[in-house]
Every structure is written in structure tokens, then in C-alpha cells.
Amino acid sequence: MPESDADKFSDASDALQINEEIAEIRKVKFPEFWKSRPALWFAQIEAQFLVHNIRSDQTKFNKLVCELDYSILEQVADIIESPPEKDRYNTIKTRLIKQFTESEGKRLRKLLNDVELGDQRPSGLLRKMKLLAGDKVGSELLQSIWMQRLPENIRAILASMDSTDNDKLAEIADKILDAREPQIESVQQLSTNTFNDLNSLKEEIRSLRAEIQNLKRDRSFQFHESRNRNRSSSQSRQKSRSACRPYKWIFQIADVACPILGADFLKQHGLLVDVLNKRLIDTTTKLGTSCVVKRTTHSGIFTVHNDSPYHQLLKQFPSITNPSLINK
Structure with missing residues (x-):
């Protein structure tokens, strides 16, 4: 059966699209796979596909296989070796998200035991706890767990407020923390200056010790030199005395003002x-x-x-x- 003009046009269009995607796919850069947040990782690379107008399932599949590390590819080796006829990219995506997404029990244990405020803001801590809680923890229980992780002074202020809006409470907690930061920075600066002063003092003490040691060595050297000179001088005098000899002579007595040696x-x-x-x-x-x-x-x-x-x-x-x- 002869090929129609519509089929020819469709094939030409597909070929043109593939050529364009080949040129654009080189511009897509995958970050290292985020094992703790696989769904977020796929959202990030799909945003790049959208920006570069990558729509072909085969192009996405090939790019994904090229970029993933061996330890990740092991989890989808069967799909790569025997890929389905259609929807290859989404097949790998679904498997990896399922494989690396933490179970509910693990997320809840992390929520209750492992999450701390650290150097993040209270609002950032709340967002992280929401992700771990999902839809399994109620708003009031989540608020109680979140407030336990906050500093005591912030917790006391928030407890006096009659509000169940966790996002609003987090915003207030951020402002309280911001108000405390200058004081903390001042204390840290004072601590840093004190530390620098101590280091400077240690360096001065070390330098003084070195100078004292040098003075001791110089005085010891001078003492030994003096002893050596005295010993040498004494030996020289002894040698002079020992080298002297008697001068025997029969002298004539004469009436002169000064003795005369002939x-x-x-x-x-x-x-x-x-x-x-x-x-x-x-x-x-x-x-x-x-x-x-x-x-x-x-x-x-x-x-x-x-x-x-x-x-x-x-x-x-x-x-x-x-x-x-x-x-x-």
C-alpha cells in the first residue's frame, strides 16, 4: 500500500523534532541523584526537559540512563535491559521513587527522634517536619512536636498565643530568632576577640622565652670565653715566668747616678x-x-x-x- 502524504509529513515532523531534541539534550545537566528526595529530583530534571523542549519519551529515557550512577541503575537494570514498548521514562521514574522513598514508619521515627533546629530557622524546621509527617500527623500534634524543638524563650512566647496556624507561629518564631541574632553575634565576636587575644599573648610569651634562652646562651658563651682568656693569660704568665733565666755577671762598682749595663x-x-x-x-x-x-x-x-x-x-x-x- 503506497504511503500517503500525511504519513510522509508526520515522519518528517518526527525526524525534525528528534534532531532538535538531540541538539537540546546536550544542554541538560543532571545533578547527582538525591536518594533522600527522589521525587524532588525528578521534578528538577523534568523542569529542564520543559525548558529545552524535550518531549520524546525515548530521548528522556536515554538521557536518564546515561546520567544515573551504577548504584542507581542496579535498581532498574531489568527495565533497561528489557524496556517496555511505551512510557519507558515514567517506568524508571516510578520504580526509583518507590525504591528510595522512605516508608511512613521511618519518616515518623525521624520526625519524632532525629529532627532538630540546628542552624536553620523555625519556619524551615516546620516545613521539613511537614514533609516527614505527610497526612498521617494532625496539625495540633505536629505543632506540639515542632515547638519542643525550639529554644525555651521562643517556646514560652509562642505558648502564650492562642493560635492554631502553624505557619503564622513559625513566622513569629523567625522574627524572635532574628531579634536575638545581634546579641548572639556580639557574644560570638567577643569570644573570637578573646580567643585572638589569648593567641597573641601566647605568641608574645613564646617569643620572650626564646629571647631569654638566647640571652642565657650568650652569657654562658661569654663566661666560657672569659674563663678561657683568663686561663690562657695565666698560662702565658706562667710560661713567661718559666721562660725567664738568670743573668750572671761580675759588675764593677762605680760612682754614678744610674746603674749602667755595658x-x-x-x-x-x-x-x-x-x-x-x-x-x-x-x-x-x-x-x-x-x-x-x-x-x-x-x-x-x-x-x-x-x-x-x-x-x-x-x-x-x-x-x-x-x-x-x-x-x-
Whole structure:
């Protein structure tokens, strides 16, 4: 039977729609599957299908299979491997919502035991409790459970109000909590500042301890250095004393104002006169001593006056007053 023009038009329209959906489906981004709220997760991705004009059941089914994690696909493996002829997407959707939606008993136990205010607002807590309660818990019982989770001061104010409208009470509880927040923030800020001050004080103490330790080490080093210097100086003095040697000589007594050491004495004992530095140096021990330079008016040595009866006698023995520097 030949194909009619209407069938040809319908096929062409379907092909065009599929091509458009293929281009648009790439723009759809699935979030990670929300096991605790599967129905809400499907509502979110279906909103994306609507925005991108995705209407084909086959396109939705294929996109879903591509995006779901293995642990989720395991729950619908039979549907994927043997998909139905029609309504494939909704078949997977129904199975996953049923599989991951909590039972009534579990939701009620969570409502009674696990839900706390924490850092959320009272209105947010009420909405969460409504979802858990569903249509199995009455308004008055839900209000009683909700108020037990609120701070005592908020609970006391709400108890004085004759109202059964839970949403209105939640709005009032939010305002009371908002009025308390500046004070809480002030206390938190004070606590934070105190904590920072303590940390700063600890750092200063730690720094002072380090400085004290450094000072102790410096003083100990200086003490040992001083002891070493004193020990070295003492050893040097002892060495100097031990290095000194006696200078034996037969001296002539003369009538002079200052004692005089002759050149023969200096030669015999290896002594050098350092006139520039005013020192007398022993070439044997390498030791020296400081001297004082004095002026004198005498130009020679006279043992007796010219008119003395011993003058002629001394002339006969000149070596007595003129010692030779040459060893004989």
C-alpha cells in the first residue's frame, strides 16, 4: 500500500523534532541523584526537559540512563535491559521513587527522634517536619512536636498565643530568632576577640622565652670565653715566668747616678736594645721588657779623679775600666 502524504509529513515532523531534541539534550545537566528526595529530583530534571523542549519519551529515557550512577541503575537494570514498548521514562521514574522513598514508619521515627533546629530557622524546621509527617500527623500534634524543638524563650512566647496556624507561629518564631541574632553575634565576636587575644599573648610569651634562652646562651658563651682568656693569660704568665733565666755577671762598682749595663753584658746574654720601642729583648727566650729612656750629662766613665794616687795605676791596667767586647 503506497504511503500517503500525511504519513510522509508526520515522519518528517518526527525526524525534525528528534534532531532538535538531540541538539537540546546536550544542554541538560543532571545533578547527582538525591536518594533522600527522589521525587524532588525528578521534578528538577523534568523542569529542564520543559525548558529545552524535550518531549520524546525515548530521548528522556536515554538521557536518564546515561546520567544515573551504577548504584542507581542496579535498581532498574531489568527495565533497561528489557524496556517496555511505551512510557519507558515514567517506568524508571516510578520504580526509583518507590525504591528510595522512605516508608511512613521511618519518616515518623525521624520526625519524632532525629529532627532538630540546628542552624536553620523555625519556619524551615516546620516545613521539613511537614514533609516527614505527610497526612498521617494532625496539625495540633505536629505543632506540639515542632515547638519542643525550639529554644525555651521562643517556646514560652509562642505558648502564650492562642493560635492554631502553624505557619503564622513559625513566622513569629523567625522574627524572635532574628531579634536575638545581634546579641548572639556580639557574644560570638567577643569570644573570637578573646580567643585572638589569648593567641597573641601566647605568641608574645613564646617569643620572650626564646629571647631569654638566647640571652642565657650568650652569657654562658661569654663566661666560657672569659674563663678561657683568663686561663690562657695565666698560662702565658706562667710560661713567661718559666721562660725567664738568670743573668750572671761580675759588675764593677762605680760612682754614678744610674746603674749602667755595658755592651759586653748585652752581648754575653744575647740582649737587644730596641731604642725605637723602648724595649730590651732577650733573643734566646724571645721575651722582652719595657725600658725608660733618660738623659745624662756624663760623656764617659771615670773611676777616680785625675789627681788621685790611683790614676797612674789604672792607666797601667786599662782593661779594668775599658772592658773588651771580644772574647779572649
